[in-house]
Amino acid sequence: MAKQSALRKSPSAGSTEKQTAEGVLSVIRGLGAKGDKGLDRLIHERMRLGIVSALAINESLTFGDLKEILETTDGNLSVHARKLEEAEYIKCIKYFDGRVPKTEFRLTPTGQQALERYLNHMETLAKAMKS
Amino acid sequence: MFDNASAPANSTKAPDLQIRAINNLHYIRSTMERAGSFTAVPGWGNVGIGAVALLAAGLAARQADHLSWLLVWLGAATLAFPIGLTTMHRKARTINLSLVSGVGRKFMLSLCPPMLAGIPLTLVFYRFGAVESLPGLWLLLYGTGIVTAGAFSIRIIPIMGLSFMLLGCLAFIVPLSWGDILMALGFGGLHLVFGTIIARRYGG
Numbered sequence A: 001m002a003k004q005s006a007l008r009k010s011p012s013a014g015s016t017e018k019q020t021a022e023g024v025l026s027v028i029r030g031l032g033a034k035g036d037k038g039l040d041r042l043i044h045e046r047m048r049l050g051i052v053s054a055l056a057i058n059e060s061l062t063f064g065d066l067k068e069i070l071e072t073t074d075g076n077l078s079v080h081a082r083k084l085e086e087a088e089y090i091k092c093i094k095y096f097d098g099r100v101p102k103t104e105f106r107l108t109p110t111g112q113q114a115l116e117r118y119l120n121h122m123e124t125l126a127k128a129m130k131s
Numbered sequence B: 001m002f003d004n005a006s007a008p009a010n011s012t013k014a015p016d017l018q019i020r021a022i023n024n025l026h027y028i029r030s031t032m033e034r035a036g037s038f039t040a041v042p043g044w045g046n047v048g049i050g051a052v053a054l055l056a057a058g059l060a061a062r063q064a065d066h067l068s069w070l071l072v073w074l075g076a077a078t079l080a081f082p083i084g085l086t087t088m089h090r091k092a093r094t095i096n097l098s099l100v101s102g103v104g105r106k107f108m109l110s111l112c113p114p115m116l117a118g119i120p121l122t123l124v125f126y127r128f129g130a131v132e133s134l135p136g137l138w139l140l141l142y143g144t145g146i147v148t149a150g151a152f153s154i155r156i157i158p159i160m161g162l163s164f165m166l167l168g169c170l171a172f173i174v175p176l177s178w179g180d181i182l183m184a185l186g187f188g189g190l191h192l193v194f195g196t197i198i199a200r201r202y203g204g
Helices: A002-033 A046-056 A063-070 A074-086 A109-130 B002-035 B043-060 B066-094 B102-127 B131-150 B156-173 B176-201
Strands: A090-097 A100-107
Touching (some): A046 A063, A046 A090, A046 A100, A063 B002, A074 A090, A100 A109, A109 B002, B002 B102, B043 B176, B066 B176, B102 B131, B131 B176
Antiparallel strands (some): A090 A100
16 A cells, blocks of 8 residues: 555656756746847856856956955956956956056946846746746 | 657756756855945944943043943943844844855954954953053954954945044043043944944945
């Protein structure tokens, strides 16, 4: 009897799992279908996502600030910041503080929108698991 | 047939994507916490502490001996501490900021050591009969804590700390009998002024 109920339970658990998975996949398909551009690969990369997230809550951050926040190297930060700058997600301002050259970054409206879109995508995916 | 074959692969792929989505959201949140300023400094809490300090200054000035003078100020500190902590905790909760992680942790770890250092130093000063120098010591240590913690907060906080430090230095220069006036100006006046500014400009 116990064996029978276990047998009955097992397919239903499997179908629930399958339903959840299908729900998530339909959400992923839907992300690209509602006029959205789909998942933004440019900020999907960890370092670039970090740069955009840090700049989202600060008017501007220097190269040094970002390096400290993201705990990364000069080279790595430069490469990823340049990619974001090329996509016009961030703006790079170079100036001299006395004799010391400084680099400052700011998030552009395009970058802000990209982060909001990305957050929406991630939240939709995360919620699909709960439902 | 094709659907059946692809189903198991999809079942494992979808939860992976969800876990990655949740991880990414956590990463965005933690990065923002690290990059942000600690904005849970309680303006109204500072006003409350200022009011307690003004009352204590009035009461302490009437004490005849050092021990009762010291007890008045220790009583005021015991009363002010929970006011500051409770109002900070409440403000942090309303803006969804933690006091034990991220920038909140950095703020607290910078604020507390100079204040804790004040406990043994107070005992030493009392033991060696230098009670009249305590206002300078307290103002200087409190200001130091506020300045260092202010590095992780809004710009007005280090300015507030520097004002305390200046008053502390002044307390060592002026006649020792001015101690209660400087304590009233510092722990009373500065808390009231900066507390009101913080409450009005930075949401309570």
